[in-house]
Amino acid sequence: MKREELKQAALKYFAINGYEGTSLTQIADEVGIKKSSIYAHFKGKDELFLEVLREAKEAEISMKETYFHKNDRSNVSSFLYGYLWNIVDMFQKNESLKFWLLMGFLPPSHLYKEVQQEVLEVEVFQEKLLKEAFEQWIQKEAITSEENADTLTTAFTGIVMAIMVELAYFNASNQVGKKLKALWKVFWRGIKN
The missing domain is CATH 1.10.357.10 (Tetracycline Repressor, domain 2)
Known part of the structure; x- marks a missing residue:
């Protein structure tokens, strides 16, 4: 469930701010988790971006x-x-x-x-x-x-x-x-x- 939520939050911020203007902290905050928890689902920002x-x-x-x-x-x-x-x-x-x-x-x-x-x-x-x-x-x-x-x-x-x-x-x-x-x-x- 969190993986899908992370992708939705990432889509939102990447669409608004682009890749460079989006931080993993923004995405984590949107989902209500700590930034470090993203790494349980994705290797990093690049992998998350490419999946979205x-x-x-x-x-x-x-x-x-x-x-x-x-x-x-x-x-x-x-x-x-x-x-x-x-x-x-x-x-x-x-x-x-x-x-x-x-x-x-x-x-x-x-x-x-x-x-x-x-x-x-x-x-x-x-x-x-x-x-x-x-x-x-x-x-x-x-x-x-x-x-x-x-x-x-x-x-x-x-x-x-x-x-x-x-x-x-x-x-x-x-x-x-x-x-x-x-x-x-x-x-x-x-x-x-």
Whole structure:
């Protein structure tokens, strides 16, 4: 039980203060234990941080997978546009994903390599889902484009990344929406039937 409480407290403080601005003392105080008791559950701050990070990563993967498997793909425009708004919603409303997004862009310097490895795993997963979908849509002639599924996946992922940057650094709802709509309009114009 304390382990889960420690992770929740760590998530809260890492999301607010970043890695460097969070102390194990803050986390321990939040849970109502002594700092030294944290070491019964985690080797140290790095291990705690990475476990919270990996759980957030798994939450993102799960949410994206759920979107792809529970939404109707027959209307390509609705599916892809809905996916972009789903990403905005995920990162604005889920505290774990807010933390994940910020740490993906601003990781602790000494954990940069480990964090980027986790981020890459999500990118590869998302690109696989998108490429399979684009291949099906091309085969069924649901979209027309001179580009192949790889290029369409890369272009669409560029929109996703632009939205994530906007969310990570600015998070102004109207600006995120404005950017999403403009990027979508240009992208869709290039692939619609």
